[in-house]
Amino acid sequence: MRELSLNILDIITNSVEAEATRVILVIEEWQTRNLLRVRIRDNGRGMSDDLMSRVLDPFVTTRTTRSVGMGLSLFRQIALSTDGDLVLQSALGVGTTVTVDLRLNHLNRPPLGRISDTVVNLAIGALDVHFYYIHHTESGRMIFDSFRLFGYMEETGCGLYQTIVPMKEKIQRQLKAIHSSAL
Ligand SMILES: Nc1ncnc2c1ncn2[C@@H]1O[C@H](COP(=O)(O)OP(=O)(O)O)[C@@H](O)[C@H]1O
Ligand SMILES: [Mg+2]
Numbered sequence: 001m002r003e004l005s006l007n008i009l010d011i012i013t014n015s016v017e018a019e020a021t022r023v024i025l026v027i028e029e030w031q032t033r034n035l036l037r038v039r040i041r042d043n044g045r046g047m048s049d050d051l052m053s054r055v056l057d058p059f060v061t062t063r064t065t066r067s068v069g070m071g072l073s074l075f076r077q078i079a080l081s082t083d084g085d086l087v088l089q090s091a092l093g094v095g096t097t098v099t100v101d102l103r104l105n106h107l108n109r110p111p112l113g114r115i116s117d118t119v120v121n122l123a124i125g126a127l128d129v130h131f132y133y134i135h136h137t138e139s140g141r142m143i144f145d146s147f148r149l150f151g152y153m154e155e156t157g158c159g160l161y162q163t164i165v166p167m168k169e170k171i172q173r174q175l176k177a178i179h180s181s182a183l
Contacts (some may be wrong), residue, residue: 002078003113003114004182008038008115010070012042012122014044017044018042018045019045020042020129022130022132023122025132025133026040026041027115028135029181036104037099039098040097041098042095042096045092046092047088052088072088075100083103086099111182115133115175116169120171131144132144133171139178142177142178149167
């Protein structure tokens, strides 16, 4: 089954393409509410009301190299298949927020997958963009701040590429510590 981390990668790639300098990914996992909420907030160029109303249609894209834009509409289809939904909020020149609700325990809910890979790879791939990844469960909260990579490199004397594996492992350990079960 497709992993949600790949859908999240798609949505954050839109943010980077929209020239966001800050992207915040919040994942909330509430067993008691049977809810997995994924929210991506950026300060990119935003979308007009017209584009927003068309963009969840699988046959709309502003890209000219490919006739079909799929990132948002595909994620919405997955959410709908778990009795959830995807909601877009955007303002031109301000930014965009994508909120996706899925039923945590629904049979159709794909696993989150290697979210640590997705987030660290994005951070390494766009060093000038400030990424935050916050994950909440009933057991606690973990926060990844991509700009801490630089501090970590200074402390350890490691190069950028030597920090990739330890960073991913740290996120995985922290997710385990808060008993994330959506992976
Ligand atoms: N975060 C965003 N900020 C600004 N525009 C966006 C954002 N996300 C999506 N868009 C616009 O919506 C379109 C559709 O996005 P998407 O469904 O991911 O398909 P694709 O990226 O393949 O075009 C994009 O081409 C872009 O014009
Ligand atoms: Mg896209």
